Amino acid sequence: MADNSTLVSETGRSLLADTSVLDSKIIETSKENVFPGSVLDVEEEMPQIETRVVLVQEAGKHEELLKALEEIKVPYIKTDTIEELGDSDSPEFETIFVVSNFQDSTFNNLCKADCRVIGPPVVLHCAQKGEALPFSCRPLYCASMLNLVLCFTGFRKKDELVKLVTLVHHMGGIIRRDFSSKVTHLVASSTHGDKFRIAVSLGTPIMKAEWIYKAWEKRNEIDFCAADDDFRNQFKVPPFQDCMLSFLGFSDDERANMEEMTEMQGGHYLPVGDERCTHLVVEESTVKDLPFEPLKKLYVVKQEWFWGSIQMDARAGESMYLFEKSESPGLKKSVSLLSLNTPNSNRKRRRLKETLAQLTRETDMSPFPPRKRPSAEHSLSIGSLLDISNTPESGTANGETPKSCARPSKNSTPLPLKQSARWQVAKELYQTESNYVDILTTIIQLFQVPLEKEGQLGGPILAQEEIKTIFGSIPDILDVHIKIKEDLEDLMINWTENKSIGDIILKYSKDLLKTYPPFVNFFEMSKETITRCEKQKPRFHAFLKINQAKPECGRQSLAELLIRPVQRLPSVALLLNDIKKHTAEENPDKVTLERAIESLKEVMTHINEDKRKTEAQKQFFDVVYEVDGCPANLLSSHRSLVQRLETVALGDDLCDRGEQVTLFLFNDCLEIARKRHKVIGAFKSPHGHTRPPASLKHVVLMPLSQIKKVLDIRETEDCHKAFALVVRPPTELNNKLLSFQMTTEEPPKEDWLKMLCRHVANTICKADAENLIYTADPDSVEVNTKDMDSTLSRASRAIKKTSKKVTRAFSFSKTPKRALRRALMSHSATEGRSPSSANESYIGSRLTSTSSLAGVPSPSLVSLPSIFEKRSHTLSRSTTHLI
Secondary structure (H helix, E strand, O other), X not given: OHHHOOOEOOOOOEOOXXXXXXXXXXXXXXXXXXXXXXXXXXXXXXXXXXXXXXXXHHHHHOHHHHHHHHHOOOOEEEEOOHHHOOOOOOOOEEEEEEOOOOOOHHHHHHHHOOOEEXXXXXXXXXXXXXXXXXXXXXXXXXXXXXXXXXXXXOOOOHHHHHHHHHHHHHOOOEEOOOOOOOOOEEEEOOOOOHHHHXXXXXXXXXXXXXXXXXXXXXXXXXXXXXXXXXXXXXXXXXXXXXXXXXXXXXXHHHHHHHHHHHHHOOOEEOOOOOOOOOEEEEOOOOOOOOOOOOOOOOEEEEHHHHHHHHHOOOOOOHHHHEOOOOOOHHHHHHHHHOOOOOOOOHHHHHHHHHHHHHXXXXXXXXXXXXXXXXXXXXXXXXXXXXXXXXOOOOOHHXXXXXXXXXXXXXXXXXXXXXXXXXXXXXXXXXXXXXXXXXXXXHHHXXXXXXXXXXXXXXXXXXXXXXXXXXXXXXXXXXXXXXXXXXXXXXXXXXXOOOOOOHHHHHHOHHHHHXXXXXXXXXXXXXXXXXXXXXXXXXXXXXXXXXXXXOHHHOOOOHHHHHOHHHHHHHHXXXXXXXXXXXXXXXXXXXXXXXXXXXXXXXXXXXXHHHHHHHHHHHHHHHHHHHEEOOOHHHOOOOOOEEEEEEEEEOOOOOOOOOOEEEEEEEOOEEEEEEEOOOOOOOEEOOOOOEEOOOOEEEEEEEEHHHEEEEEEEOOEOOEOOEEEEEEOOOOOOOOEEEEEEEOOOOOOHHHHHHHHHHHXXXXXXXXXXXXXXXXXXXXXXXXXXXXXXXXXXXXXXXXXXXHHHHHHHHOOOOOHHHHHHHHHXXXXXXXXXXXXXXXXXXHHHHHHHHHOOOOOOOHHHHHHHHHHHHOHHHHHHHHHHHO
């Protein structure tokens, strides 16, 4: 094959020879020349040879190149032809030729003369790093593959291989003919052969030839490196390249998923039985025999081979995953030994039971034993349903210590065949605790440890931040429960009725309080991270498929296993209650159990409080990310989000009429934001999490103390679900009216207004929150919702908005209409309010607002006398009262 042959270039050198051997000889020679004696002796004995750079043709016109040579203080000359340099072989100079084109005749002539040739990127790279020009026995154009050791396999065309090897040398790479651990990259044209298998086993990246070509296209980029992960991963050989896969024994949904994954990983899928198929992937739990006789070239493999190849990002060796028929002679023999034809002798039956129990203790380390028939299962208490496995531990029927955590030194202690009800429930508490510890151990050893392992084949499956988010404080929880389990085990082995179970729980209550809240509070985030990574990262999806199919998991997903800590504390509390019921009144453990139950309730209450705080903080950040331009001072430790309300603006004060407005009610302020007309791009965090673009635009953050009145606008044919706020900003002397229409059914308008007034009253330290609500007619405040949803109205709003943009630059004062509305607002807001005292106390501000209009020169004020005459009796009565 081509990869085993020696290719010779025009100069007679072997292209696949180990260039590192020549480099090492050069280094040794230089060491012998530099370090035979002192530095002074070297200077006296060895003549100084000056390095001279010759810029050939286009290289001499490169301004940046000239500056770089001046920075590294190397003399240079320019030339258009090599013939001009008659003394190029002079012993007084070490001449280095800089050539921009490595494919023209000038370059070829220099190579035939064994001249040192480099490209402009090498000079620029050395100037950037502050290094001397490198010595290379081959032409070196750039340093894109510096320190990379490549090996080739599967290439049958000699010309193609010669070209690839030459490009690698031009970019500073080293070629090895034989594959070894020193090879950093294997360039493969085929997925067969020993080199490919060794590279897979060592985790060496396996690249396509396109990787070299694309790297050569970027040869003029100074900071480019061909080994960068983002660039290299684009050209890795996919796991199923050159593979034709078929799937047997899977459900329709699972087969469709695997076929999609096959194409994503560079392979193709065919129907079962197609002669072109190279691999038949079998679901070993459902397929007992193949429906046809497979061809010799066909690999019949288990599904673990499929998911394992995706996980390590390379095609796994088929020999480890070959499918075998389940009914082997050895299995039949073992089944016959355990058949129902066993002699009825009690001695033989007891011996068989002891043998099976011994085998179980030695081999079965899983907290999820296979499900037995219902008649063989023991009854469980209600409190243990969330935590116990499908079947109890073997040996518990005879009163033995549960097997999974039994110690040989203590297991020989005999126990009576019959025990009290208190002992039975305590045994169940220990049994569920043992199972729970095994589950946590499975989570860590089967999932967390492999994900955190360094040097994974194909690189890390998940980032460290994602692993921390998924598993959280699971190791700390396991440490606490291992101690609880050991104490319970000692208690059960040395059992007496006066033994205190409550003391064990109280002993570790502070540890439970410390370890559980961080996990439970972020459990939803953990599940979301699992779901997102499984969709976005095929290797993680394959990792879960492989491990979740193992018997240790009991066919449960990682998310289902991680919910156990959330369920454990309530389950323990139920069991402790059950133990307390079977504890005599004179037993000292009665009081201790009550204290233990209270301590667990305290832990769960603390978890709930922390969870509410965490969710509140999350809501804060959701608002900040959703609202573009949201003020930073919105984030405060004492502030909490109360309610979100979707509305439509009915006025023109904050934004255009008919514009969608969202109100965020906090306990002390009101954030008002409008819908963005142009959505900006998505935000990507440093960890790679992409957030949706901000859909809202900040308008104003209003303290609740600025809200003076809340108007409940009556329902009419032309006005539905409308309300208004009378506010007075600190920068203005007059009140403003902000009117809105609710666009959602929840919450009801009445509840929303009461909620708003209650928080306003709390902010201004008033107890009469209901007195802040006023009832007003739509006409009195000029509010109308009739045309909000019409097409003509939407068109007119668009035209109005466009005209506003044009006229806004020429408007230097507030329109008379807005000023008039403020005056009418403060006058008509008292309609529907029963207390006259409040009306009289508020009239002063209304008179101030009305009198402030006297100096406003506007034709629209002609209608003011008629309005004042209509309400003259109210004004005169209030004025008399004030005087």
